Amino acid sequence: MNTAARIWGLNHRLLTAVMNSCSEQFDELGLDTKEFFVLGEVDECRYPAELAARLMMPKASVTVYLRNLVAKGFVQREIDEGDLRRHRLVVTPDGKKALDRALTTLSDNFEQWLARLEAQERDELQRLLEKLLRHQQ
Template sequence: MLTTKLGVLLSGRGVVAGDRVRDALADAGLTMRSAFTLTQLAAGPVNQQTLIDLLGVDPSAVVTVLNELEGRGLVSRQRDPADRRRHIVVMTADGTRTLHTVEEVLDKTDDDLFAALTPRERDQLERLLTKVADADSCAEKY
Protein backbone atom coordinates (compact mmCIF):
# COMPACT_ATOMS: atom_id res chain seq x y z
CA MET A 1 0.00 0.00 0.00
CA LEU A 2 1.35 3.42 -1.00
CA THR A 3 0.62 5.11 2.35
CA THR A 4 2.89 2.65 4.17
CA LYS A 5 5.92 3.38 1.99
CA LEU A 6 8.59 5.05 4.11
CA GLY A 7 9.36 7.73 1.56
CA VAL A 8 5.69 8.67 1.32
CA LEU A 9 5.33 8.79 5.11
CA LEU A 10 8.45 10.95 5.44
CA SER A 11 7.38 13.21 2.61
CA GLY A 12 3.98 13.88 4.14
CA ARG A 13 5.39 14.46 7.62
CA GLY A 14 8.20 16.51 6.10
CA VAL A 15 5.74 18.99 4.64
CA VAL A 16 4.11 19.47 8.05
CA ALA A 17 7.49 19.68 9.81
CA GLY A 18 8.88 22.09 7.22
CA ASP A 19 5.89 24.40 7.54
CA ARG A 20 6.09 24.44 11.32
CA VAL A 21 9.85 25.02 11.38
CA ARG A 22 9.62 27.81 8.81
CA ASP A 23 6.81 29.44 10.80
CA ALA A 24 8.78 29.16 14.05
CA LEU A 25 11.87 30.68 12.42
CA ALA A 26 9.82 33.44 10.82
CA ASP A 27 8.56 34.39 14.28
CA ALA A 28 12.25 34.91 15.19
CA GLY A 29 12.75 36.90 11.96
CA LEU A 30 14.85 34.22 10.26
CA THR A 31 14.71 31.86 7.32
CA MET A 32 16.01 28.29 7.21
CA ARG A 33 19.11 29.54 5.41
CA SER A 34 19.84 32.31 7.88
CA ALA A 35 19.30 29.99 10.88
CA PHE A 36 21.56 27.32 9.36
CA THR A 37 24.23 29.94 8.68
CA LEU A 38 24.11 31.16 12.29
CA THR A 39 24.39 27.56 13.46
CA GLN A 40 27.57 27.14 11.40
CA LEU A 41 29.01 30.28 13.00
CA ALA A 42 28.27 29.13 16.56
CA ALA A 43 31.64 27.38 16.78
CA GLY A 44 33.46 30.64 16.10
CA PRO A 45 34.59 32.96 13.32
CA VAL A 46 35.33 31.47 9.90
CA ASN A 47 36.46 32.97 6.65
CA GLN A 48 33.71 33.47 4.12
CA GLN A 49 35.04 30.84 1.71
CA THR A 50 35.16 28.23 4.47
CA LEU A 51 31.55 29.09 5.34
CA ILE A 52 30.59 28.62 1.70
CA ASP A 53 32.31 25.22 1.74
CA LEU A 54 30.65 24.20 5.03
CA LEU A 55 27.22 25.12 3.71
CA GLY A 56 27.86 23.52 0.33
CA VAL A 57 26.00 26.14 -1.66
CA ASP A 58 26.59 28.73 -4.34
CA PRO A 59 28.66 31.66 -3.03
CA SER A 60 26.00 34.18 -4.10
CA ALA A 61 23.44 32.47 -1.83
CA VAL A 62 25.78 32.79 1.15
CA VAL A 63 26.54 36.44 0.33
CA THR A 64 22.81 37.18 0.19
CA VAL A 65 22.20 35.58 3.60
CA LEU A 66 25.26 37.26 5.11
CA ASN A 67 24.05 40.63 3.82
CA GLU A 68 20.70 39.99 5.53
CA LEU A 69 22.29 38.84 8.80
CA GLU A 70 24.79 41.68 8.79
CA GLY A 71 22.00 44.19 8.15
CA ARG A 72 20.23 42.89 11.25
CA GLY A 73 23.42 43.11 13.31
CA LEU A 74 23.63 39.33 13.82
CA VAL A 75 26.99 38.85 12.07
CA SER A 76 29.85 41.02 10.96
CA ARG A 77 32.41 40.59 8.21
CA GLN A 78 35.92 41.76 8.83
CA ARG A 79 38.97 41.76 6.60
CA ASP A 80 41.36 38.92 7.35
CA PRO A 81 44.54 40.58 8.60
CA ALA A 82 46.58 37.75 7.05
CA ASP A 83 44.97 38.19 3.63
CA ARG A 84 43.11 41.44 2.98
CA ARG A 85 41.24 39.85 0.06
CA ARG A 86 39.37 37.51 2.43
CA HIS A 87 36.61 38.21 4.92
CA ILE A 88 36.20 36.63 8.34
CA VAL A 89 32.57 36.16 9.39
CA VAL A 90 31.85 36.61 13.08
CA MET A 91 28.57 36.12 14.92
CA THR A 92 27.76 39.13 17.10
CA ALA A 93 26.34 39.04 20.63
CA ASP A 94 22.90 39.74 19.10
CA GLY A 95 23.46 36.82 16.75
CA THR A 96 24.30 34.54 19.68
CA ARG A 97 21.14 35.62 21.52
CA THR A 98 19.07 35.11 18.38
CA LEU A 99 20.53 31.64 17.84
CA HIS A 100 19.71 30.74 21.46
CA THR A 101 16.11 31.88 20.89
CA VAL A 102 15.95 29.87 17.66
CA GLU A 103 17.14 26.75 19.46
CA GLU A 104 14.42 27.18 22.11
CA VAL A 105 11.75 27.74 19.45
CA LEU A 106 12.90 24.70 17.47
CA ASP A 107 12.98 22.55 20.62
CA LYS A 108 9.33 23.51 21.23
CA THR A 109 8.50 22.76 17.59
CA ASP A 110 10.15 19.34 17.89
CA ASP A 111 8.23 18.68 21.10
CA ASP A 112 4.96 19.44 19.28
CA LEU A 113 5.87 17.46 16.15
CA PHE A 114 7.06 14.37 17.99
CA ALA A 115 4.82 14.36 21.05
CA ALA A 116 3.65 10.83 20.20
CA LEU A 117 7.21 9.49 20.61
CA THR A 118 9.04 8.65 23.81
CA PRO A 119 12.42 10.35 24.37
CA ARG A 120 14.12 7.06 23.44
CA GLU A 121 12.10 6.80 20.22
CA ARG A 122 12.95 10.41 19.34
CA ASP A 123 16.65 9.69 19.85
CA GLN A 124 16.36 6.60 17.67
CA LEU A 125 14.51 8.52 14.94
CA GLU A 126 17.15 11.24 15.02
CA ARG A 127 19.97 8.68 14.68
CA LEU A 128 18.24 6.89 11.81
CA LEU A 129 17.38 10.06 9.88
CA THR A 130 20.92 11.36 10.39
CA LYS A 131 22.28 8.08 9.05
CA VAL A 132 20.05 8.32 5.96
CA ALA A 133 20.98 11.98 5.41
CA ASP A 134 24.70 11.28 5.81
CA ALA A 135 24.50 8.45 3.27
CA ASP A 136 22.76 10.65 0.70
CA SER A 137 25.58 12.42 -1.11
CA CYS A 138 23.02 14.46 -3.06
CA ALA A 139 21.28 15.81 0.04
CA GLU A 140 20.88 19.57 -0.02
CA LYS A 141 22.33 21.20 3.06
CA TYR A 142 20.94 24.66 2.61
Protein backbone atom coordinates in the same frame (compact mmCIF):
# COMPACT_ATOMS: atom_id res chain seq x y z
CA MET B 1 5.20 6.50 -5.13
CA ASN B 2 8.36 4.56 -4.30
CA THR B 3 9.56 4.22 -0.72
CA ALA B 4 12.47 6.68 -0.96
CA ALA B 5 10.27 9.39 -2.44
CA ARG B 6 7.61 8.76 0.20
CA ILE B 7 10.14 9.04 3.05
CA TRP B 8 11.61 12.19 1.53
CA GLY B 9 8.12 13.68 1.17
CA LEU B 10 7.19 12.89 4.77
CA ASN B 11 10.46 14.34 6.06
CA HIS B 12 9.98 17.50 3.99
CA ARG B 13 6.41 17.92 5.23
CA LEU B 14 7.50 17.53 8.85
CA LEU B 15 10.38 20.00 8.54
CA THR B 16 8.18 22.50 6.71
CA ALA B 17 5.45 22.21 9.35
CA VAL B 18 7.95 22.77 12.18
CA MET B 19 9.60 25.75 10.45
CA ASN B 20 6.20 27.26 9.62
CA SER B 21 5.24 26.99 13.29
CA CYS B 22 8.33 29.09 14.13
CA SER B 23 7.90 31.76 11.48
CA GLU B 24 6.09 34.33 13.62
CA GLN B 25 8.71 34.14 16.38
CA PHE B 26 11.53 34.26 13.80
CA ASP B 27 9.95 37.37 12.29
CA GLU B 28 9.90 39.00 15.73
CA LEU B 29 13.64 38.25 16.03
CA GLY B 30 14.27 39.77 12.60
CA LEU B 31 15.30 36.44 11.07
CA ASP B 32 14.22 34.88 7.82
CA THR B 33 14.24 31.05 7.91
CA LYS B 34 17.24 30.74 5.60
CA GLU B 35 19.08 33.48 7.47
CA PHE B 36 18.54 31.40 10.60
CA PHE B 37 20.29 28.42 9.02
CA VAL B 38 23.16 30.58 7.74
CA LEU B 39 23.59 32.30 11.12
CA GLY B 40 23.59 28.92 12.83
CA GLU B 41 26.61 27.75 10.84
CA VAL B 42 28.83 30.85 11.00
CA ASP B 43 30.71 29.69 14.11
CA GLU B 44 31.64 26.44 12.32
CA CYS B 45 32.23 27.94 8.87
CA ARG B 46 33.95 31.31 9.04
CA TYR B 47 34.07 31.96 5.29
CA PRO B 48 31.19 32.37 2.81
CA ALA B 49 32.40 29.61 0.48
CA GLU B 50 32.55 27.18 3.41
CA LEU B 51 29.03 28.18 4.43
CA ALA B 52 27.71 27.62 0.93
CA ALA B 53 29.27 24.15 0.79
CA ARG B 54 28.05 23.22 4.28
CA LEU B 55 24.50 24.39 3.61
CA MET B 56 24.49 23.15 0.01
CA MET B 57 23.38 26.57 -1.19
CA PRO B 58 24.61 28.67 -4.11
CA LYS B 59 27.38 31.09 -3.11
CA ALA B 60 25.33 34.01 -4.44
CA SER B 61 22.43 33.12 -2.12
CA VAL B 62 24.73 32.83 0.88
CA THR B 63 26.16 36.25 0.01
CA VAL B 64 22.67 37.78 0.03
CA TYR B 65 21.79 36.19 3.39
CA LEU B 66 25.12 37.31 4.86
CA ARG B 67 24.56 40.89 3.65
CA ASN B 68 21.18 40.85 5.40
CA LEU B 69 22.68 39.43 8.60
CA VAL B 70 25.45 42.05 8.56
CA ALA B 71 22.89 44.84 8.00
CA LYS B 72 20.87 43.56 10.97
CA GLY B 73 23.97 43.53 13.15
CA PHE B 74 23.93 39.73 13.62
CA VAL B 75 27.19 39.03 11.77
CA GLN B 76 30.27 41.09 11.10
CA ARG B 77 33.15 40.62 8.71
CA GLU B 78 36.68 40.87 10.06
CA ILE B 79 40.00 40.82 8.23
CA ASP B 80 41.57 37.37 8.50
CA GLU B 81 44.94 37.90 10.19
CA GLY B 82 46.27 34.79 8.42
CA ASP B 83 45.34 36.11 4.97
CA LEU B 84 44.66 39.85 4.77
CA ARG B 85 42.81 39.39 1.46
CA ARG B 86 40.03 37.37 3.16
CA HIS B 87 37.23 38.39 5.46
CA ARG B 88 36.31 36.08 8.30
CA LEU B 89 32.72 35.97 9.57
CA VAL B 90 31.90 36.42 13.24
CA VAL B 91 28.55 36.22 15.00
CA THR B 92 27.95 39.40 17.03
CA PRO B 93 26.48 39.38 20.55
CA ASP B 94 23.11 40.45 19.05
CA GLY B 95 23.40 37.65 16.54
CA LYS B 96 24.13 35.18 19.31
CA LYS B 97 21.06 36.34 21.25
CA ALA B 98 18.83 36.09 18.17
CA LEU B 99 20.23 32.66 17.32
CA ASP B 100 19.78 31.38 20.88
CA ARG B 101 16.17 32.58 20.94
CA ALA B 102 15.49 31.11 17.51
CA LEU B 103 17.00 27.77 18.56
CA THR B 104 14.84 27.77 21.68
CA THR B 105 11.77 28.48 19.55
CA LEU B 106 12.67 25.73 17.11
CA SER B 107 13.41 23.29 19.90
CA ASP B 108 10.16 24.04 21.71
CA ASN B 109 8.12 23.67 18.52
CA PHE B 110 9.87 20.47 17.43
CA GLU B 111 9.49 19.06 20.95
CA GLN B 112 5.72 19.24 20.49
CA TRP B 113 6.07 16.95 17.47
CA LEU B 114 8.57 14.63 19.15
CA ALA B 115 6.29 14.27 22.17
CA ARG B 116 4.16 11.98 20.01
CA LEU B 117 6.98 9.42 20.05
CA GLU B 118 8.04 7.11 22.85
CA ALA B 119 11.56 7.67 24.23
CA GLN B 120 12.84 4.57 22.41
CA GLU B 121 11.36 5.82 19.11
CA ARG B 122 13.02 9.22 19.57
CA ASP B 123 16.37 7.55 20.19
CA GLU B 124 15.91 5.41 17.10
CA LEU B 125 14.93 8.42 14.98
CA GLN B 126 18.04 10.28 16.12
CA ARG B 127 20.24 7.26 15.44
CA LEU B 128 18.84 6.82 11.93
CA LEU B 129 19.18 10.49 11.02
CA GLU B 130 22.77 10.56 12.28
CA LYS B 131 23.51 7.43 10.26
CA LEU B 132 22.08 8.99 7.11
CA LEU B 133 24.10 12.18 7.59
CA ARG B 134 27.33 10.57 8.75
CA HIS B 135 28.89 10.36 5.29
CA GLN B 136 27.65 13.78 4.18
CA GLN B 137 29.90 15.68 6.56
